[in-house]
Amino acid sequence: MTSVRLRRWSEPDAPLLAGANTADMTAHIAGPETDEQVARRHRNYLRFWEEDTAHMFAVLDGDEPVGGIGWWHIDRDGVAAAETGWFVLPHAQGRGVARAAVLLTIEDAAASLAAGTDLYAFPSVTNRPSNALCAGTGFELRGEEDFPFRGEVLHVNVWATTLGER
Numbered sequence: 001m002t003s004v005r006l007r008r009w010s011e012p013d014a015p016l017l018a019g020a021n022t023a024d025m026t027a028h029i030a031g032p033e034t035d036e037q038v039a040r041r042h043r044n045y046l047r048f049w050e051e052d053t054a055h056m057f058a059v060l061d062g063d064e065p066v067g068g069i070g071w072w073h074i075d076r077d078g079v080a081a082a083e084t085g086w087f088v089l090p091h092a093q094g095r096g097v098a099r100a101a102v103l104l105t106i107e108d109a110a111a112s113l114a115a116g117t118d119l120y121a122f123p124s125v126t127n128r129p130s131n132a133l134c135a136g137t138g139f140e141l142r143g144e145e146d147f148p149f150r151g152e153v154l155h156v157n158v159w160a161t162t163l164g165e166r
Helices: 011-020 035-051 097-112 128-136
Strands: 004-008 054-061 064-076 079-088 118-121 140-149 152-162
Touching (some): 004 097, 035 054, 064 097, 064 118, 079 097, 128 152
Antiparallel strands (some): 004 054, 054 064
16 A cells, blocks of 8 residues: 655646646646646746745655645635645546545645634536545535636535634
């Protein structure tokens, strides 16, 4: 059995974003990005740590990088909160990697943010695996809404967990 761990996003992790930029992997989030958009996303992930606006991680299964996850600051109806999002490459799916990574990310957010801060996830209502992952990692379903993302409007479930109350 391998162990899942998170590593701070770094320069060598760019191929993970490219690997996740397929029609299948982006079907629930407005489709693939251009190569320049992927490169910009990678640069942003590196920069976020320096600006302390987000914690972005590579997900490792043993020593193999198999995905990405993170949390970032958001404003939710005038209240400071955080949002999380993730991906696991297809060859590593179905092994509990995403579940372990989400739990580790919740721990990191709880250690970094004030107790009582809500951590949100916004998977598309049609993304059954991500919705099941939210339900299985302690998030509470708080409703549905339309969510602007990459120039489109996605219909998402609103999942949240309150940090420090787990």
